[in-house]
Structure formats: structure tokens, C-alpha cells
Amino acid sequence: MRTYLDCLPCFLRQALEAARLATPDENIHRKVLNRGMVVLSEASLTSPPPETARLVYRAIKEATACGDPYRELKLKYNRIAKGMYPRLKELVARAEDPLLAAARIAIAGNIIDFGVGSDFDLEGALSEAMASEFAIDDYSRFRESLAGTKKVLYLGDNAGEIVFDKVLIEVLGKNGRHITYGVKGQPVINDCTLADARFVEMDKFAQVISDGSDTPGTILKLCSPEFVAAYRGADMVICKGQGNYETLSLAKDRSIYFLLKVKCPVIARDLGVSIGGIVLKKG
Amino acid sequence: MRTYLDCLPCFLRQALEAARLATPDENIHRKVLNRGMVVLSEASLTSPPPETARLVYRAIKEATACGDPYRELKLKYNRIAKGMYPRLKELVARAEDPLLAAARIAIAGNIIDFGVGSDFDLEGALSEAMASEFAIDDYSRFRESLAGTKKVLYLGDNAGEIVFDKVLIEVLGKNGRHITYGVKGQPVINDCTLADARFVEMDKFAQVISDGSDTPGTILKLCSPEFVAAYRGADMVICKGQGNYETLSLAKDRSIYFLLKVKCPVIARDLGVSIGGIVLKKG
Numbered sequence A, B: 001m002r003t004y005l006d007c008l009p010c011f012l013r014q015a016l017e018a019a020r021l022a023t024p025d026e027n028i029h030r031k032v033l034n035r036g037m038v039v040l041s042e043a044s045l046t047s048p049p050p051e052t053a054r055l056v057y058r059a060i061k062e063a064t065a066c067g068d069p070y071r072e073l074k075l076k077y078n079r080i081a082k083g084m085y086p087r088l089k090e091l092v093a094r095a096e097d098p099l100l101a102a103a104r105i106a107i108a109g110n111i112i113d114f115g116v117g118s119d120f121d122l123e124g125a126l127s128e129a130m131a132s133e134f135a136i137d138d139y140s141r142f143r144e145s146l147a148g149t150k151k152v153l154y155l156g157d158n159a160g161e162i163v164f165d166k167v168l169i170e171v172l173g174k175n176g177r178h179i180t181y182g183v184k185g186q187p188v189i190n191d192c193t194l195a196d197a198r199f200v201e202m203d204k205f206a207q208v209i210s211d212g213s214d215t216p217g218t219i220l221k222l223c224s225p226e227f228v229a230a231y232r233g234a235d236m237v238i239c240k241g242q243g244n245y246e247t248l249s250l251a252k253d254r255s256i257y258f259l260l261k262v263k264c265p266v267i268a269r270d271l272g273v274s275i276g277g278i279v280l281k282k283g
Helices: A007-022 A026-042 A049-064 A071-094 A098-109 A122-131 A139-147 A161-172 A194-199 A225-233 A241-248 A265-271 B007-022 B026-042 B049-064 B071-094 B098-109 B122-131 B139-147 B161-172 B194-199 B225-233 B241-248 B265-271
Strands: A151-155 A178-183 A207-210 A236-240 A255-261 A278-282 B151-155 B178-183 B207-210 B236-240 B255-261 B278-282
Touching: A007 A026, A007 A049, A007 B007, A026 A049, A026 B026, A049 A241, A071 A098, A071 A122, A071 A161, A071 A194, A098 A122, A098 A139, A098 A161, A098 A255, A098 A278, A139 A255, A139 A278, A151 A161, A151 A225, A161 A178, A161 A236, A178 A194, A178 A225, A194 A207, A207 A225, A236 A241, A241 A255, A241 A265, B007 B026, B007 B049, B026 B049, B049 B241, B071 B098, B071 B122, B071 B161, B071 B194, B098 B122, B098 B139, B098 B161, B098 B255, B098 B278, B139 B255, B139 B278, B151 B161, B151 B225, B161 B178, B161 B236, B178 B194, B178 B225, B194 B207, B207 B225, B236 B241, B241 B255, B241 B265
Parallel strands: A151 A178, A151 A236, A178 A207, A236 A255, B151 B178, B151 B236, B178 B207, B236 B255
Antiparallel strands: A255 A278, B255 B278
């Protein structure tokens, strides 16, 4: 998906939010905004938004001298989500269709997204995702494709959300299917990294790999050769969240599925759905 | 009120909205954003936000070669509001306290504000303003001050809303009180100008004067000497809307009242009220 001009003011708002997490010093906040505006003035509109977001967040890190403004919040949401884990497992265990229940849970977790805002109703998102109709529903095809799939690459999105992903990964991993869970190489927004995967013990159910990048999405030219090899070698790629949709929506070379909750008007328009919609879409 | 850093991304969003009204050419939209970001990089945080907004809207006019992007929308809302006028008059005629009813109506009209967004529920705002409690209620003092007031300067805000103002001005003008209605010298956002005042026949009930400025608010150093004289000569100043609050909230030299509907988080914080609140506040 290309970058729309609407993304520019939104990036600036995000930059301010991240700067405030990094330091209380308003002079530094101003410096972050001014550096961010230089990045935005030069941003390419033909690239997907995360390509620019990456440069904005690099400017934030530089100006604040803080490598990970969302560190505390990521830990907080990992803990909250971990506390919900037994209940999420129970929902799957009781479900008529455990795969569907687990997919719905994974999508619910996608409400935790500090790129969009900081006011989440995680319980509300869970109830809604368990009961609502999908705004885009390719679940039958997803289920069918999965039957013949041996190697799944699952691209994670955010900390906290990773616990919700784990519930789906446990279901996907049955029948000896090999699951690889991809995380960011460096901190960016609240995207999950190796540290988050370790914290939630993702490695019990999947091989965890870093994509070697600090892009809040997946841009292969910016990823490590090891990650690109894992991507090329997978029978199916499951992409969580808006950033992975923005960067891989045009990938036509493989079986790819997008699981997300729509939180931004630009993506809503691109997908042709309303904000708040839950999406399981074949690429 | 000072400018907060939150205002900067918001100005950029407004610039894009105005640019889209002025032209469908995306290259020009981009030029507007880039010029806007130069203005924002240099903006003073000690000035009230409308002082920067004025410069941003000047950049929009230059880059789009359109002197009045909101022209059509202003006309549209003037017409809608004019259609509601008999009903608004009826509400006042039936009211136990006509001054209070007219003040509530004037505040309801303040929902029409393209600096904030473009999706108004005017009917909803009217029902709400007639029935809700004020978030800040200095009505008794307003009523008392008015008793001894001969000359009122009423600073208008937006097109469309001006019809709602007229309803209050008709009540204020009783007992031979002299009312002056201040409008902008040049178009800026959807703020009302002499053309709007003529369209709604404001001159039947008030002396209409231009402030000689293109500031979406009232900054005396940027106003014409005639306007400053009218301001200094008034016994009471009534200020409509956020822009006039932002620019005159610290004016302590006169009897001044602010009538507005709170639509922005920064102003909500400054006033200590919630978004959506209706305010009648003594300065």
C-alpha cells in the first residue's frame, strides 16, 4: 500500500507521543517534531507508510537519545496479556471450531497498537472479536490452505498482542506443522522483538527469528538474508496488524493471509471496510 | 493561551483538509504540507495557536492560489443555518429565560468549525445545548453584568454559526443596547467575514465591523485601529468559539465572556472540562 498524505500529520502526532514517553523535556519534544518534519518533507508517497515511519522513529531515537521509548509500555502489555492467557486458552478449548476461535483471539490482540493511540479496551476488543462478523472473511480459504501447509511464517506485530498470537500458533502447530514467528530486529513503536518473544515463551511453540530490521512492517529489502530465506521458504505467511498489511498487501508470490483489526482511516479505505472492522483476508 | 506541541500535527491535518478543498491536485497538497511544515518548524509556542494558524493558512492560500478554500462550505452552512432560523427564534420566544435560551443556541452553533473537523451534527448539538448542563457556568454573572452594559462587542466565529449568533444578538440588543459584531478582515478557515454578515442580514441588529485581520481568533496587535478602538470602547466583549478563547483567555482589562463548545483536547485541558462541553465563562 502506498503512503497517503493523511499519514504525514499522523506520523507527526505519533512522533510527539513517542517523544513524550522518552523524556519530559519539551525542548526535546520540539526537536523531535522538527526533525520529524524534515523526514516527512522528503518522504516518498510511493513507498508503504512503514518505510517512512522507520525513518521518523529513527529521528525520535536520535533526538531523545532513547533507544526504546515504548519499553515500559511493552512490558506492561505483555504482563496484562499474559494474565489473560489462561482465559484465552479456555476460549479455544471450549470452541466448536478452535482454529476460528484462535484466529479471532489473535485479531483481538491487535487492538494493542501504540502507533494508533494509547487508549485500548482489550476486554472489549476480545468480546467483540469473538462475536462480531468479519469485515473481510476469508476464513474458509484460510482453513483449506492450511490443510496442505507444512511451514508457516507468522509475522508478529505488537508486544502484548504476541500472547494472543501464541494462542493461535499453538493451534497452527498441531499435526507437526513447523511455525516460524518473525519479530523486529530493533525496537520500533511497540512492535515485538526477541525480548518479547522470550518473555512470553513463544519459543515453546515456534521457531522465533528476527527480521533484522526496525521497520514497523515487513519490507524485504530491509530485512536480513536469513529472514528473507524464511519468507521464501514458507508455504504460508500469516501477517498480523496494519504495518504488515501496509507493506505486504501487494505481495502476490505466495499464500499470504492478513489478520488485523482496522484502526486507521487510510487502511479502512484501502480495504473498503469501516474502522473497527476485524479482517481475515487472503492476499 | 499558549500553543502546545499537540497543535502542530493538528495544524498539518487542517492544512491538508483545506488544500483538498482548494484543489484536487495531489502535488499541490504535498506542496501545502511541506510549506506548512516550514511554518510549523518556526512557530512560537508562547503565542496563541491562531497566530500560527494564520501563517499556515497563508501558506495554503499561496500554494493553492485559492484565496478562500472554504467558500462553498461557508455558503452551505449559512444556508442550512438560515433554514433553522425561524425555529431558533421560536425556541427563544417560548423560553422561560430568553437570554439563557439564546446563549445556549449561540453555543450550539459553535459546532460548525472546519478547523476541527467536517462532520457536524448540528441538530444534535442544538438539542444538547438546550438541555445539557454547562461545563462552565458563569451565566448568572453574565446576566448581571449585562444589566449595566450599554455597548457590547460580540466577536463572531464561523459562517453558519453567525445565524445562531444573530438570535442571541437580537436578545442582547433589546433596551437600546448597542451591539457591534466583529468579523474577519479576510477569509481564514470558515470564519465569518463581512460577506457572511451581509448574507444573514446581521446589520439589521448590530453594527458589523471587520477586525482587519486574517487571524482565526482575535490578536489585537494584528487588528485594524478601528477595531481596536471598538474593543477598547466596549463595556462588555462576548467571544464566540475556540479561536477567540485561545487568543483572549488572558485579557484581564475588561468584562469579557467566552461562549463556546469545546472540540479540541488542548482547549479542554486548558479549561479543565471534557470535550463536547458547553461553556459560558467569564474571562
